[in-house]
Amino acid sequence: MADTKREIERKYEAPDGGLPDLTGVAAVATVVDRGITHLDATYYDTADERLAASSVTLRRRTGGSDAGWHLKLPVGPGVRDEIRAPLSDTLPDELAALVRSRVRDGELLPLVRLRSDRDVRHLLDTAGRLLAEVSTDSVHAERLTGAGGEVRWTEIEVELADGGDPAFLDKVDKRLRKAGVRPSRSASKLARALADTAPQRRRRPSTPAGGPETAGDHVLAYVREQRDAIVGLDPAVRQDVEDSVHSMRVATRRLRSTFKTFRNLLDRTVTDPVADELKWLAGELGVDRDREVLTERLTDTLDEVPAGLVRGPVTERMLAWSKAEHGGAKSRLAGVLDSRRYLTLLDTLDALLADPPLLEAAGKKPGKPIARAVTKDFRKVAGLVGRALELEPGTERDVALHEARKKAKRTRYAAEAARPVLGKPAKTLTKSMKTLQDLLGEHQDSVMARQTLRELSAVAHAAGENTFTYGLLHEREEQRALRAEAELPGLWDRIRGGAAGL
Template identity: 75%
Template sequence: MAETKREIERKYESDDSGLPDLTGVAGVETVLDKGVAELDATYYDTADERLAASSITLRRRTGGSDAGWHLKVPVAQGVRDEIRAPLSDTLPDELAALVRSRVRDAELLPVVRLRSARDVRDLLDTEGRLLAEVSVDAVHAERLTGGDGVAQWTEIEVELADGGDPGFLDKVEKRLRKAGVQPSGSSSKLARALAETAPKKKRRRAGSRKDPVTAGDHVLAYVRAQRDAIVELDPAVRQDVEDSVHSMRVATRRMRGTFRSYGKILDRTVTDPIGEELKWLAGELGVDRDHEVLTERLTAALDDVPGTLVSGPVVERLGLWASARQGGARGRLIGILDSRRYLALLDTLDALIAHPPLLEAAGRKPGKVITKAVKKDFGKVSGLVEQALELEPGPDRDIAVHEARKKAKRTRYSAEAAKPALGTPAKDLVTSMKSLQTLLGDHQDSVMARQTLRELSAVAHAAGESAFTYGLLYGREERRAATVEAQLSGFWDGIKNGAADL
């Protein structure tokens, strides 16, 4: 069974002088010599090094206290999550699943072997508690795939103890720098090994992407960011990390909205079919999310009802309704992420970004082209909001409000893509559309809550139970929706005035 450990560490260059004296580091009472461990690790990646390109490492290591399979995923500068699985001859399925969005159908190959002699010291406080582990690693790297180069170096690694204060690493670094030790130029041993053992003709300096210039550059940068988000969130969704499903769903919607908003830049005969696949994925991700949100709303509403007004087994019936769709939900979602259709979608997104279907307007300066697209989206929102305000309360207004909410989302996403090009006006529009989306979202949640309450009431009535409490909750939801509708006119006037600078 895999387990996850948050790893916070820093790496430094080392020379023949070894480790400086660390007894002077503030808070350190004892430097305990733990001896030398012999480590032997084989790192795996695709032939085109897709994992390394994302700063992900996958290794099988023997020796030391944590022999096994280790998958390391970056979280922030100097911070990685290490997912560990027991030692075995083949890659454990649970780790293979976590790299599937990047590896897909490619074969994982042994790319580098690292053998290290690790001289370990524990830094302890006055009560003998571990503050950090410091090691001097003498590394021998051997390229296994894509060349036959070798490299050797020595480095110092400082890893914070579990639950420790990251500020302690600053104290250690201050002492190391005072002794002339400098931070490493590589983010990991694997990164250094790949760089130093690659064939000379393949060695190149990694460069950052150029800043966007044309309208097409700006739109593609936003599309690329959403593709990256989907791929990067895949492991989190598989691990059931909080909010990961919602975040991936939003990324699919952002990309689909961008295709539709910027149809003058990206050819919609190419992007529309991809948009349909993104819609499918968003729908699969939302199957249980919408149910969960509605459950939270109804549960909170019921908690606000005085006990004397709760008539019949309302709590129990709501609980049954909430759990009705939970069985097998996780397994079904993992099945979607392992499906040929989903992996083919990821391949299609890669191909789109590598060879974008750019139209003539894509090569123009962004100001006019992007502004026109955003204004067009805003105009659609404006028409739908004003239509809703003209209708009488009821189903037709509910539908109009819901359509306005969907268009507000799309306008928000098109404005997000426009922010680097248009600056403050686009940023302000993002804020306005997010507020509008929240307001109208509360209205739509009320519509869905009332529909569910009607269904629960009918079931309760058929079972001979009192429907009083369902009616009470229904009335409260009606008032919430009416409050939103009453606020909408003044709220919208403020947004229109603010959008005049676009």
């Protein structure tokens, strides 16, 4: 069974004089020598180094107190989540699943072997608590593929103790820099080993030198960002990390919206089938997410009801309904991420970026083509909102407001993609569409909540339970929807007035 550890560390080039004295660092009372440990790690990757390209490392290591398989996923600068599994001859299935979005049909090969002599010291406070572990590593790196190659170096690694304050690393950094120690030129040992043992490595595709120049460049940069988000969030979704499913779903929606909005730049005969697959993926991701949001809304509303007005096992029935659906959705989602359809979608996105289906307008300067596409989306929102405001409250108006919400979301994503080109007007539109989306989302959530309450009430009635509370909750949700509808005209007038700069 794998376990996860948040790793917060900094790396430095080791000076000729060795590790400076750290007893002068604020909060450090004692520096304890923990001796030398011999580590032997083999790093795995595809032949084209897909994991390394994403700053992901996968290794099998012996020696030390944590021998086993280690998968490190980037979180931020100097921060990684290390997922550990027991030592075995083959890669554990759990870790294989966490790299599948990057590896796909590729084969994981032993790429680099790193043998290190690690001289460890613990920095302790006055109570003897560990503040950080500082190690001086003498590294021997050997490339195991191609013509091979070897390199040796020594580095200093400072790793924060579990639960420690990251600000403490700034204090250590200040002391090291004062002693002439400089940060490492590589983010990890593997990155340095790969660079130093194969200096002629093939350059990976990147954005045009100097940044995006044409309209097509700008749109493709946004597409690439969302593709990277989907691939990068895959491990978090598999681990059920909070908000990961929602974030991946948003990335799929942004991609779909981009393909639809910028049809003047991208050939829709190529992008439409991809958008259909993204819609499928968003739907699979949304099964669980929508139910989580709805459950939270209903239980929060129920908590506001005085105890004397809660009749029957309302809470228990809601939670039972939520858990039953949640379990089924989780099982289905795991299958989705392992499916051939999903992995093919990722391959298709890669192929689209490698050979983009650009139309003639994509080669022009970005200002006019991008502004035209965003303005067109905004006009569609205006038409849908205007139509909804003309309708009487009821089902037809609910549907119209929902359509306006979906179009507002698409326009928001279009404005996001356009911000590097259009600047402040796009930023203003992004904010306005988010505000409109939130208001219309509140309305749609009320519609769905009332539908669910009617269904739960029918089941409760059939079971002979008191359904008074379901009716009370239904009335409260109806009032929330009416308040949103009443707020819409004024909000829309402000948005329409602020959109003149497009």
